[in-house]
Amino acid sequence: MLLAAYAAGATHVMLYVHGEAELSAERLTRAVIDAESAGILGNRMLGRHVECRVELRRGSGGFVLGEETALLESIEGRRAQPRTRPPFPVESGLWGKPTVINNVETLAAVPSIFELGAERFAALGTPKAPGTKVFGLSGPIRRPGVVEMRNGVTLRQLLVEVGGGLMDDQTFKGALVGGPSGSVVPAALFDVPMEPRERVSPGTGGIVGIPAAASVVDVVKTLLGFNARESCGKCTPCREGAPRLLAMIDELRVAADRSATTKLLRDLADTIQLASLCGLGQAAPLALVRALADFPDEFEAPRSP
Numbered sequence: 001m002l003l004a005a006y007a008a009g010a011t012h013v014m015l016y017v018h019g020e021a022e023l024s025a026e027r028l029t030r031a032v033i034d035a036e037s038a039g040i041l042g043n044r045m046l047g048r049h050v051e052c053r054v055e056l057r058r059g060s061g062g063f064v065l066g067e068e069t070a071l072l073e074s075i076e077g078r079r080a081q082p083r084t085r086p087p088f089p090v091e092s093g094l095w096g097k098p099t100v101i102n103n104v105e106t107l108a109a110v111p112s113i114f115e116l117g118a119e120r121f122a123a124l125g126t127p128k129a130p131g132t133k134v135f136g137l138s139g140p141i142r143r144p145g146v147v148e149m150r151n152g153v154t155l156r157q158l159l160v161e162v163g164g165g166l167m168d169d170q171t172f173k174g175a176l177v178g179g180p181s182g183s184v185v186p187a188a189l190f191d192v193p194m195e196p197r198e199r200v201s202p203g204t205g206g207i208v209g210i211p212a213a214a215s216v217v218d219v220v221k222t223l224l225g226f227n228a229r230e231s232c233g234k235c236t237p238c239r240e241g242a243p244r245l246l247a248m249i250d251e252l253r254v255a256a257d258r259s260a261t262t263k264l265l266r267d268l269a270d271t272i273q274l275a276s277l278c279g280l281g282q283a284a285p286l287a288l289v290r291a292l293a294d295f296p297d298e299f300e301a302p303r304s305p
């Protein structure tokens with residue numbers, strides 16, 4: 001973070017930590033105090049005429065705070081709702097000042113890029129996805145946790161070689177890739193290298209292994225329910241559309257005219273994706289749209305209550 005601040009000429013840095021991440025906040029508070037007493041931070045960094053202050057801010061735990069302008073609103077003391085753009089934060093961000101916002105994964109790569117050089121770091125990944133990426137592995141796998149891998153890694157390498165496969169020798173139906181804004185990738189695509197904007201995109205890097213016995217419909221409903229709850233309410237397509245989409249999944253499974261209901265559902269998904277202000281709303285229908293294409297049978301038969 002200090003290297004990035006130095007490169008940008010910034011003298012004021014804020015660490016914004018999730019309101020529920022107590023351990024992270026504790027450790028970062030200590031790191032800032034240690035850096036100040038070691039002379040790495042403050043008015044004269046390392047005894048030179050370079051100044052940088054670091055301030056720790058706590059969020060209040062909302063998913064929408066991952067959207068950078070909602071985060072700025074929160075720091076300024078307002079309700080966490082995304083701003084319309086332009087202006088972009090690099091032109092007019094926190095309190096109207098030019099603001100560079102990076103997530104911790106990006107900043108954590110900076111020391112490695114300095115150590116290895118940009119070319120060697122980039123060569124760790126693929127031409128479309130240079131460098132490394134951090135993945136969070138979860139679900140009923142043998143070795144869940146957070147790992148840093150070369151970009152272009154496959155789901156099989158992550159979930160089987162690193163994660164140890166599913167517990168109780170279950171087989172995979174697929175994996176939820178990309179967290180709450182992601183989608184379920186079928187096991188048939190487990191050997192495709194993951195690259196942004198390709199068939200299997202790593203998204204945020206959150207990976208949940210899904211066993212063959214699990215219901216993709218349940219996964220999709222859980223994600224839509226989460227996105228509906230976390231909607232900040234600023235724009236109608238996201239606020240009203242996500243709960244409606246959730247209700248329509250059940251309607252689809254008992255519909256007399258399935259093709260008409262499916263068309264309605266796709267139209268609503270398109271509207272939400274096109275007309276929502278921020279990434280939360282734009283990505284909310286993704287899991288459903290992908291699951292309808294990749295797991296159509298799961299939406300067929302009505303299940304017993």
Ligand code: SF4
Nearest residue numbers: 232234235238278281
């Ligand atoms: S898309 Fe959803 S979360 Fe984003 S601004 Fe609109 S209502 Fe808020």
